[in-house]
Amino acid sequence: MCxxxxxxxxxxxxxxxxxxxxxxxxxxxxxxxxxxxSSGTCPITSNPVNSTLYGAVMGGLLISSLVRK
Structure with missing residues (x-):
């Protein structure tokens, strides 16, 4: 199985x-x-969770678009 x-x-x-x-x-x-x-008005970069999730999505999309199938 493994x-x-x-x-x-x-x-x-x-x-x-x-x-x-x-x-x-x-x-x-x-x-x-x-x-x-620093002002807290930026929707993505004012919160560490939002910026981390945004970076994860962008990194996954970028790498998967560059990999040959």
């Missing part, structure tokens, strides 16, 4: 989008932490 799951995940190349999501979420949080929005 080998079958591993072979399915290897064939589906799910690792690239997951890596993009992880890198994007870290970059999104770092953007909030170092640049951010």
């Amino acid at each position: 080998r079958k799951l591993y072979s399915m995940m290897k064939k589906a190349s799910i690792w690239y989008p997951l890596a993009g999501i992880a890198i994007g979420s870290v970059l999104g949080y770092l953007y909030y932490h170092f640049i951010g929005c």
Whole structure:
């Protein structure tokens, strides 16, 4: 069962989008932490959860669009 799951995940190349999501979420949080929005009026960068989720989505989309099928 475990080998079958591993072979399915290897064939589906799910690792690239997951890596993009992880890198994007870290970059999104770092953007909030170092640049951010001090006034609180920015919808994405005023909250660490929003900027982390936005970075995760953008990272996943970017990496999955660059990977050859």
